[in-house]
Amino acid sequence: MTVQTSSRxxxxxxxxxxxxxxxxxxxxxxxxxxxxFTAYPMGYSIWLAFHKWDLLSPPxxxxxxxxxxxxxxxxxxxxxxxxxxxTIIAVPIQLVISFALALALTQKLKFRDFYRAGFxxxxxxxxxxxxxxxxxxxxxxxxxxxxxxxxxxxPAQKWLFDPALAKPAFILMSFWMxxxxxxxxxxxxxxxxxxxxxxxxxxGAGPVAKLFKITVPMMTPLIFxxxxxxxxxxxxxxxxxxxxxxxxxxxxxxxxxxNIYRQGFNYFNMGYAAALSxxxxxxxxxxxxxxxxxxxxxxxxxx
Amino acid sequence: xxxxTMQEMKKTSKRxxxxxxxxxxxxxxxxxxxxxxxxxxxxxxxxxMISSSLKHTTEVFVHPIVWIPVHPQWKNYIKxxxxxxxxxxxxxxxxxxxxxxxxxxxxxAMVGYSFARLRWPxxxxxxxxxxxxxxxxxxxxxxxxxxEFRSFGWIDTFYPLTAPYWFAVSTLYVFLIHQFFRGLxxxxxxxxxxDGANRIQILTRILLPLAKPVIATIIVFSLIQHYNxxxxxxIYLNGMEHWTLALGIRAINDSNVKNWELVFAAGTLMFxxxxxxxAFAQRYFVQGIALTxxxxx
Numbered sequence: 001m002t003v004q005t006s007s008r009x010x011x012x013x014x015x016x017x018x019x020x021x022x023x024x025x026x027x028x029x030x031x032x033x034x035x036x037f038t039a040y041p042m043g044y045s046i047w048l049a050f051h052k053w054d055l056l057s058p059p060x061x062x063x064x065x066x067x068x069x070x071x072x073x074x075x076x077x078x079x080x081x082x083x084x085x086x087t088i089i090a091v092p093i094q095l096v097i098s099f100a101l102a103l104a105l106t107q108k109l110k111f112r113d114f115y116r117a118g119f120x121x122x123x124x125x126x127x128x129x130x131x132x133x134x135x136x137x138x139x140x141x142x143x144x145x146x147x148x149x150x151x152x153x154x155p156a157q158k159w160l161f162d163p164a165l166a167k168p169a170f171i172l173m174s175f176w177m178x179x180x181x182x183x184x185x186x187x188x189x190x191x192x193x194x195x196x197x198x199x200x201x202x203x204g205a206g207p208v209a210k211l212f213k214i215t216v217p218m219m220t221p222l223i224f225x226x227x228x229x230x231x232x233x234x235x236x237x238x239x240x241x242x243x244x245x246x247x248x249x250x251x252x253x254x255x256x257x258x259n260i261y262r263q264g265f266n267y268f269n270m271g272y273a274a275a276l277s278x279x280x281x282x283x284x285x286x287x288x289x290x291x292x293x294x295x296x297x298x299x300x301x302x303x
Numbered sequence: 304x305x306x307x308t309m310q311e312m313k314k315t316s317k318r319x320x321x322x323x324x325x326x327x328x329x330x331x332x333x334x335x336x337x338x339x340x341x342x343x344x345x346x347x348x349x350x351x352m353i354s355s356s357l358k359h360t361t362e363v364f365v366h367p368i369v370w371i372p373v374h375p376q377w378k379n380y381i382k383x384x385x386x387x388x389x390x391x392x393x394x395x396x397x398x399x400x401x402x403x404x405x406x407x408x409x410x411x412a413m414v415g416y417s418f419a420r421l422r423w424p425x426x427x428x429x430x431x432x433x434x435x436x437x438x439x440x441x442x443x444x445x446x447x448x449x450x451e452f453r454s455f456g457w458i459d460t461f462y463p464l465t466a467p468y469w470f471a472v473s474t475l476y477v478f479l480i481h482q483f484f485r486g487l488x489x490x491x492x493x494x495x496x497x498d499g500a501n502r503i504q505i506l507t508r509i510l511l512p513l514a515k516p517v518i519a520t521i522i523v524f525s526l527i528q529h530y531n532x533x534x535x536x537x538i539y540l541n542g543m544e545h546w547t548l549a550l551g552i553r554a555i556n557d558s559n560v561k562n563w564e565l566v567f568a569a570g571t572l573m574f575x576x577x578x579x580x581x582a583f584a585q586r587y588f589v590q591g592i593a594l595t596x597x598x599x600x
Contacts, residue, residue: 016422022502023423029410030433030477033470038436041447048447055450101341109335117585118342124581124588125349126531128549129570132556133352136563144351147368176345183589228438236442239533243553257442264446265538273446281443288438 048274055268066275076276078251079259080283082167086255087234090171094230095223098178102185103215116186120179131243134173135160138244160245163252170240170253181226188222189215220299228291235284256280352574356380356567363563379568383555386565389572391544392551396530399464399547403529406469407476408521412514414471415480416506420492430481433474449538463539464532473528476521483517484510520591523584527577548573 024031049066053059070076101119105112122130137143138159146156159169192215200210216223238257241247247254247262260280264273355363357375383389417423418430452463471477492505500508511518533549540546546554555569581588 019421020423023417023421023426026413026417026421026502026506027423027426027429029469030414030471030474031429033410033467033472034432034436036451037448037467037470037472038439038444041444041451044451045443045447048450055453101338104334104338107334108331109338111339115338115342116589117581118346120588121349121578121581122345124527124574124577126533126549126552126570126573126577128531128533128552129352129573130348132552132566132570133348135556136566137348137351142364142366142368142563144347144368147366176348232438232440236440243556260442260445261534264449270446270450277443277446281440284440284442 045274045277048271049278051271053270055270059271062271066272069272070275070279075251075254076259076279079254079256080280082252082254083235083237083256083280086167086170086174086237087231090174091227091230091234093171094175094178094181095226097175098181098226099185099219099223101178101182102189103211105182105186106189116183119182122176123179127239128243130173130177131240134176134240135244137173138169160253161249163250166245166249166252170237170244173240174234174237181230184222184226185219188219192218217300221301224291224295224299228288231287231291232284235280235287349574352567353571355564356571358564358567360562360564376564379564380572383565383569383572386559387551387555387569388543389548389551389569392546392548395461395545396547396549399461399532399536400526400529402461402465403468404522404525406465407471407473407525408518410469410471411473411476411480411521412506412511412518414477415484416502416510418477419481419484420489420510421502433477436474437478445534445538452539458539459542459545460539461545464529464535468525468529473525476525479521480514480517483514487513516587516590519584519587523580523587524591526580530577 048059050061050063051059052062052065105115109115125133137145140146140156140158140161143159145159150156157165159165196214196218197210200214205213236257237255238261241253241255241258242261245253247258256276257280260273260276263269263276351370354370354372356379357377358369358372358379359374359376362369362372414433418426418433448463452458455462457463457466487510491509492500495505495509531549532547533553536547536550537553540550543554552566552569552573556566559565
């Protein structure tokens with residue numbers, strides 16, 4: 001049996017064709033999964049954003065109503081502000097702490113493995129469990145944080161019940177979970193060739209000069225990487241807010257994802273929730289792209 | 304000039320050398336002490352959870368804080384099973400986690416193999432697509448996926464928590480295994496093909512056995528990911544008979560405002576399996592984070 005082919009579209013030899021088919025077959029879980037679980041939902045949520053739907057009555061086309069509402073809704077704007085505040089303050093400090101810890105753990109210390117495990121452990125604790133524990137760490141009367149502060153004569157604070165301190169409390173908790181960033185930094189520090197430091201020593205460079213002239217520049221790709229991931233994750237903080245404060249007090253910990261969750265799954269404003277999701281999505285992707293653009297100025301890539 | 308300064312430096316540094324060494328030792332000792340204090344402060348919330356899980360209610364609400372309970376209340380761990388069906392939650396968690404991890408492993412290996420070692424038109428396009436989804440904020444699919452799965456009749460079933468993972472939605476793991484497979488010599492499978500092996504045999508008998516460290520990393524991370532998952536169960540599992548441990552912790556937290564020890568016991572109970580995994584597979588955690596930058600969540 002010969003396959004009819006025009007001169008333009010010559011079928012490749014049988015063995016290559018077989019590999020094509022096998023290639024698609026083996027990649028088919030991803031291709032199908034992408035279509036069904038990513039591409040379709042994303043497209044569908046654009047459609048949703050222009051409709052009003054409570055899942056009970058049929059969806060109703062409302063044009064730009066959701067989008068206009070999104071920009072005017074003070075609660076939605078507050079939620080974005082809270083997430084941005086949390087992200088912009090927490091992430092840089094997280095990076096400094098995790099970098100400092102990583103630097104310390106590459107010194108000639110004893111028990112380095114134990115330290116590393118200790119710093120990593122908090123991110124193994126299921127986040128729900130962490131949230132219920134930290135809810136009590138911050139407890140006014142019986143929490144360990146106020147107990148600790150009292151040793152230094154600092155009066156007890158209301159933390160999660162004080163609108164001015166609730167966000168800082170969340171930020172403090174986020175510092176506890178920097179093990180992942182630290183381990184990445186440790187791996188990177190191990191890859192800086194020792195010869196660079198030796199050369200710098202010969203030139204008379206002290207420890208501080210070495211840190212800022214060699215270590216930090218060589219680590220910029222990983223600092224950048226950790227920063228991008230941390231920002232994406234921080235903007236999507238949800239579980240601690242739902243468990244520890246449920247957005248309170250006075251909506252001071254109502255973060256963007258918690259607001260979307262409420263709109264979608266408590267109030268069943270599916271269209272509005274979809275519009276808010278797209279807004280947050282665009283903000284996060286915008287942040288990420290901006291960082292990639294700016295990174296050309298400060299991230300050092302070896303040729 | 305340069306030689307002069309070098310000589311000068313040698314001269315002047317000769318005597319202070321001993322002092323410099325002493326300074327270094329003082330610095331290291333100081334650092335050791337600081338690090339010990341910091342690591343203890345990192346461990347305290349977890350230790351407090353464990354110690355409080357064994358307290359009597361009267362020991363929870365006292366000043367100063369009781370660090371080691373006088374009479375460990377092991378019965379707290381029995382009580383939580385009376386308060387909520389934690390055995391059922393543990394069983395559900397086991398099923399969901401097992402199925403999701405298995406699916407992740409099978410689909411990632413297949414897709415990673417195809418991207419790394421098979422030549423087919425469109426491969427580069429799909430690979431780029433996959434990499435671009437690695438940093439995709441998950442929030443954008445939260446609402447529409449819920450409506451999609453609802454139309455499938457998947458609410459109050461384990462499908463939303465397991466089925467997608469059989470379709471390589473955790474693209475990070477595909478990327479990881481792809482990177483590993485690409486590093487293996489092509490001769491491996493050319494020889495096997497000549498011997499008449501098919502692709503499935505090549506993947507399962509030749510390539511996967513070589514990829515054990517990567518497989519271990521993927522298993523460890525996806526285990527943690529699905530075991531700790533909260534948002535998906537929260538949205539899809541309404542009936543308590545379908546709840547996972549994560550939802551159980553939330554429920555016991557909401558219903559036992561006055562019984563911290565029970566909440567802590569539930570938290571500790573959920574923490575023990577991941578802690579054991581961490582203790583025995585620490586190597587793969589560290590290796591995996593270095594490889595991927597992710598891990599646990």
